[in-house]
Amino acid sequence: DAGVTQSPTHLIKTRGQQVTLRCSPKSGHDTVSWYQQALGQGPQFIFQYYEEEERQRGNFPDRFSGHQFPNYSSELNVNALLLGDSALYLCASSLAGGPRTDTQYFGPGTRLTVL
Amino acid sequence: AQSVTQLGSHVSVSEGALVLLRCNYSSSVPPYLFWYVQYPNQGLQLLLKYTSAATLVKGINGFEAEFKKSETSFHLTKPSAHMSDAAEYFCAVSLPGSNYKLTFGKGTLLTVNP
Numbered sequence: 001d002a003g004v005t006q007s008p009t010h011l012i013k014t015r016g017q018q019v020t021l022r023c024s025p026k027s028g029h030d031t032v033s034w035y036q037q038a039l040g041q042g043p044q045f046i047f048q049y050y051e052e053e054e055r056q057r058g059n060f061p062d063r064f065s066g067h068q069f070p071n072y073s074s075e076l077n078v079n080a081l082l083l084g085d086s087a088l089y090l091c092a093s094s095l096a097g098g099p100r101t102d103t104q105y106f107g108p109g110t111r112l113t114v115l
Numbered sequence: 116a117q118s119v120t121q122l123g124s125h126v127s128v129s130e131g132a133l134v135l136l137r138c139n140y141s142s143s144v145p146p147y148l149f150w151y152v153q154y155p156n157q158g159l160q161l162l163l164k165y166t167s168a169a170t171l172v173k174g175i176n177g178f179e180a181e182f183k184k185s186e187t188s189f190h191l192t193k194p195s196a197h198m199s200d201a202a203e204y205f206c207a208v209s210l211p212g213s214n215y216k217l218t219f220g221k222g223t224l225l226t227v228n229p
Contacts, residue, residue, distance in 0.1 A: 004158075031214060031215070033215060033216065033217075035217075040221075040222075041221055041222070042119075042205050042207075042219030042220050042221050042222050043159070043205070043217070043219050044219070045216055045217060045218070048214065048215075048216060050214070055214070056213070056214070056216050058216075090158055090159065092159075092215065092217075094214065094215045096214055103161055103164070104161075104215040104217075105161075106151075106158040106159040106160070107158050108157055108158040109157075109158050111156075
């Protein structure tokens with residue numbers, strides 16, 4: 001049973017460019033959340049997708065957008081990249097309505113460097 | 116709104132010594148609490164979680180944490196540190212019904228000296 005997978009592993013972009021990161025949730029999970037982890041910081045919630053809709057959003061500008069596909073996989077898009085967008089981007093999956101004892105699983109992350 | 120404060124950005128212990136990583140939370144309603152571990156260049160792995168059942172929670176790799184409502188704390192402990200425990204540890208909080216929207220602390224880097 002594959003866990004949460006993310007691609008690519010690493011990415012280098014220049015300021016002003018656009019980037020797309022991808023995430024496949026753990027088998028059986030239907031909800032995908034995205035987090036940004038800047039160097040030396042804890043992860044910060046960007047947004048969450050369920051039933052192909054953005055259900056919750058953190059304090060991130062509209063340059064950050066996402067999408068969820070019918071197979072529950074998800075993309076994170078960032079437009080007009082800034083140097084400050086350099087971070088590890090983590091995807092996490094869970095099952096909506098699952099028992100409170102259930103667990104959210106994190107992927108290994110995509111390391112984005114903006115030059 | 117909920118928040119987490121991890122006291123001590125860096126904790127250093129000797130192998131075999133007690134590990135104590137501190138976490139205090141702020142929440143308007145009884146929260147769910149989590150501890151995650153992150154090894155270099157990897158994602159997050161769940162160590163343990165509190166979801167309003169037993170206040171003493173046992174996790175993987177010999178770690179445990181105790182939820183103390185009166186102190187708004189959820190400190191992580193391990194009786195005897197091992198070299199393999201060296202990593203970054205994050206405390207996180209979520210509200211029931213929020214579907215795992217986590218608010219993380221800034222993390223504590225644990226180093227284990229031989």
